[in-house]
Amino acid sequence: MSEAVTTASSVRSIDGVRGRAVHWFVLGGNRIAVAGVLVAAVVSVFLSLTLLDVLAIGPGSAAASAFASGLISGTVTLVTIALSINQLILSRVFGSPNELFDQLRGTRDLRRRVRDHAGESIVPNDPAAFLALVAETLTERATRLGSAVDAADGDQHIEVEDYAEGIAAYGESITAKIESQTAIVNVLEVILGTEYAQNMTATEHVRNEHGDRLSDVAEAELAAIDDLLEAIAVTRQFFKTLSLQQDFARLSRVVAYSGLVALAVSIAMALIYRPDSVTVPAQSLPVVFSLGLGVILTPLAVFIAYVFRAATIARHTVSVGPFVPPEERSDTG
Numbered sequence: 266m267s268e269a270v271t272t273a274s275s276v277r278s279i280d281g282v283r284g285r286a287v288h289w290f291v292l293g294g295n296r297i298a299v300a301g302v303l304v305a306a307v308v309s310v311f312l313s314l315t316l317l318d319v320l321a322i323g324p325g326s327a328a329a330s331a332f333a334s335g336l337i338s339g340t341v342t343l344v345t346i347a348l349s350i351n352q353l354i355l356s357r358v359f360g361s362p363n364e365l366f367d368q369l370r371g372t373r374d375l376r377r378r379v380r381d382h383a384g385e386s387i388v389p390n391d392p393a394a395f396l397a398l399v400a401e402t403l404t405e406r407a408t409r410l411g412s413a414v415d416a417a418d419g420d421q422h423i424e425v426e427d428y429a430e431g432i433a434a435y436g437e438s439i440t441a442k443i444e445s446q447t448a449i450v451n452v453l454e455v456i457l458g459t460e461y462a463q464n465m466t467a468t469e470h471v472r473n474e475h476g477d478r479l480s481d482v483a484e485a486e487l488a489a490i491d492d493l494l495e496a497i498a499v500t501r502q503f504f505k506t507l508s509l510q511q512d513f514a515r516l517s518r519v520v521a522y523s524g525l526v527a528l529a530v531s532i533a534m535a536l537i538y539r540p541d542s543v544t545v546p547a548q549s550l551p552v553v554f555s556l557g558l559g560v561i562l563t564p565l566a567v568f569i570a571y572v573f574r575a576a577t578i579a580r581h582t583v584s585v586g587p588f589v590p591p592e593e594r595s596d597t598g
Contacts, residue, residue: 290573291576292450292574293454296512296516296567296570296571297519300566300570303566303569304562307566308559311555311558311559312552312555322554323543323547323550324540328538332531333538336534336558336561337531337535340524340528343564343568344520344525347521347568351517351518353513375500375503378496379399379496382402382489382492383401392507393445393447396452396455397440399496399497399500400443403435403439403497404436405436406486407432407436407486408429408433409482410425410432410490411430413479413480413486414426414429414479414480424475428468428471431464432468432490435461439455439456443455449507450512453504453578457581458581461498465495472487501582502582505578508578516571519567520564520567520568526563527561530557530561537553
């Protein structure tokens with residue numbers, strides 16, 4: 266029996282490590298570090314294959330033409346894509362005065378609603394501190410709702426109390442996961458799950474089933490909770506927009522830098538090969554070939570690393586309201 270328990274614990278530990286590794290790879294990890302892992306993997310594979318003579322890279326092989334034409338054109342194409350992404354980011358930044366005023370009014374309205382419910386004179390500008398304030402206010406309002414219902418008459422107080430405890434636990438879980446002055450993608454990660462949608466549905470159920478029997482104080486607290494959950498839903502999408510814009514702007518810059526180096530290395534590798542010889546010693550060619558290929562593929566690795574995170578964020582934030590696609594439920598459940 267003890268061996269079975271030990272084996273099950275080992276399996277869970279392995280699954281936990283694998284899950285953390287995948288999470289770091291597609292979402293949480295530094296994108297340059299992820300790209301470095303991809304490049305290192307490519308270099309290791311090609312170096313091993315060349316040392317085992319599985320790949321022919323000597324004089325007269327297809328390596329010369331690959332560097333001279335295919336890889337150079339591929340690098341130029343990737344840099345062009347990066348510049349197109351940069352243009353897309355710029356198009357999102359620009360706007361007419363009316364559009365910019367609408368965006369500003371929407372942002373200030375969100376902050377005003379949170380400020381009023383929190384009873385504060387001002388709300389933080391830092392995204393992590395702002396979300397922490399929303400979560401703390403949500404917990405406080407849920408606790409007040411539970412106390413207000415407990416003091417009222419009626420059989421509905423048990424269900425409403427359970428609901429209030431669940432909302433308070435949700436707010437506390439957000440507060441516990443937030444770190445101050447952290448990157449916006451880490452703040453967004455805290456609210457990527459489907460809990461906000463489930464709580465919005467639960468709030469609607471409580472309001473429809475018990476709203477006419479709640480006291481004025483309890484009704485006010487329930488309305489505040491509903492408003493704060495809406496604030497989380499909007500904040501979730503707004504932080505997604507900011508995070509993706511920052512990532513894509515950084516991506517275009519890094520790809521442009523690494524693309525220039527990759528293009529220079531492609532040209533240098535093409536010039537290493539002569540019709541019947543190479544300009545480096547034969548014993549050094551596998552290392553030179555593998556490292557050169559790694560440098561040339563660096564812009565693509567960077568692009569893939571950023572696309573992994575963008576696709577993951579987009580998949581987990583498809584819905585703005587309480588509609589949760591099956592894919593999002595399976596990913597976060």
